[in-house]
Amino acid sequence: MENNTKIPVYVISGFLGSGKTTVLLNMLEQCKKRGQQPGIILNELGEENVESHLFEDKKVFELLNGCICCTLQEDLKKTLDELVTEMEERPLDVLFIEGTGVANPLEIQEALLSKPYIDQFEVMSIITVLDSSHYLEFQSVFSSSAEVRKLMQEQMVCASLLLLNKTDLVPPKQLDKVKQKIAKIVGQEKQMVNSHYGKVEPKILFEKRFQSIAIGEQHSEITHHHHHHSTLQALKLEDLPAIQQKAFEKWLLQLPSGILRGKGIIEIENSSQLYSFQYASKKAQFVPISASSNKKPVIILIGMGLDNEQLNAHCKQLLQPK
Numbered sequence: 240m241e242n243n244t245k246i247p248v249y250v251i252s253g254f255l256g257s258g259k260t261t262v263l264l265n266m267l268e269q270c271k272k273r274g275q276q277p278g279i280i281l282n283e284l285g286e287e288n289v290e291s292h293l294f295e296d297k298k299v300f301e302l303l304n305g306c307i308c309c310t311l312q313e314d315l316k317k318t319l320d321e322l323v324t325e326m327e328e329r330p331l332d333v334l335f336i337e338g339t340g341v342a343n344p345l346e347i348q349e350a351l352l353s354k355p356y357i358d359q360f361e362v363m364s365i366i367t368v369l370d371s372s373h374y375l376e377f378q379s380v381f382s383s384s385a386e387v388r389k390l391m392q393e394q395m396v397c398a399s400l401l402l403l404n405k406t407d408l409v410p411p412k413q414l415d416k417v418k419q420k421i422a423k424i425v426g427q428e429k430q431m432v433n434s435h436y437g438k439v440e441p442k443i444l445f446e447k448r449f450q451s452i453a454i455g456e457q458h459s460e461i462t463h464h465h466h467h468h469s470t471l472q473a474l475k476l477e478d479l480p481a482i483q484q485k486a487f488e489k490w491l492l493q494l495p496s497g498i499l500r501g502k503g504i505i506e507i508e509n510s511s512q513l514y515s516f517q518y519a520s521k522k523a524q525f526v527p528i529s530a531s532s533n534k535k536p537v538i539i540l541i542g543m544g545l546d547n548e549q550l551n552a553h554c555k556q557l558l559q560p561k
């Protein structure tokens with residue numbers, strides 16, 4: 240493939256629940272306005288993508304139940320091959336890759352910069368999304384693990400653009416403090432932009448900020464990372480009864496502290512509709528989804544350092560309501 244036909248690629252990285260999908264949906268909206276056909280590669284830790292209803296009319300490739308940056312790098316390469324083949328029938332103008340919340344984007348970058356992908360794809364930007372409302376907590380030695388701190392630092396350091404998301408949840412003084420702390424890690428030059436529900440001027444989001452250097456060339460900066468999320472677990476709950484919304488919110492808030500993220504679909508008692516829910520930054524959100532989407536209630540929980548007995552007991556409360 241000639242250089243001028245390379246597919247521009249945006250990699251969206253960031254910790255669990257920081258707002259990656261929200262940013263991706265905003266970028267897709269922009270593509271629609273521009274009449275561009277996007278391709279999407281989604282990598283999820285759970286064995287099911289509970290958010291597929293968000294991308295119904297889009298070309299989505301899913302890499303499930305593992306993290307691109309570990310065992311799934313080969314799968315990512317296969318998906319890229321598939322995408323190139325499919326493009327002969329249905330061309331794409333732009334590709335978005337959303338990693339799991341625990342992916343190190345260096346590994347995605349590495350796949351894209353290796354042969355033959357470097358001749359087919361052009362990395363435009365690695366956008367790392369940060370939850371500015373929980374940044375201090377995630378970086379604190381008292382309330383977070385060394386694994387989480389290191390992973391977030393890697394996600395920040397290899398970003399070409401940092402989005403400080405969820406600014407609505409942070410008082411201005413705290414936001415300043417967060418920015419100063421981040422600058423100490425990434426340096427003053429790295430571009431940092433505030434965002435609220437991932438809304439950022441399209442020009443900033445779509446700007447080309449990445450210079451590709453093939454792996455193996457002298458100045459390549461790729462280094463291998465250690466697999467730091469060995470203790471991470473994704474848990475799936477199915478066969479769920481209809482649940483009262485308030486009781487469910489309370490249940491979420493009382494989850495063991497190792498649970499960092501929850502998402503899924505539930506049936507709310509006395510409502511004929513299914514709801515998609517998000518639990519991130521210790522906040523729950525519910526959005527009704529159409530009955531025609533053929534979804535079944537399911538809950539995905541993701542966490543680290545979990546006490547399985549405690550978690551099982553907590554889950555039982557939900558599965559066997561009084």
Ligand SMILES: Nc1nc2c(ncn2[C@@H]2O[C@H](COP(=O)(O)OP(=O)(O)OP(=O)(O)O)[C@@H](O)[C@H]2O)c(=O)[nH]1
Pocket residue numbers: 253254255256257258259260261262338339340404405406407408434435436437500517518519523524
């Ligand atoms: N208050 C607030 N909530 C936000 C903002 N951006 C995203 N959210 C909410 O945070 C939750 C998680 O957002 P997602 O975009 O799904 O986060 P993610 O990074 O894709 O999450 P993972 O799937 O864990 O990787 C959702 O409920 C969003 O609506 C924001 O700026 N402010």
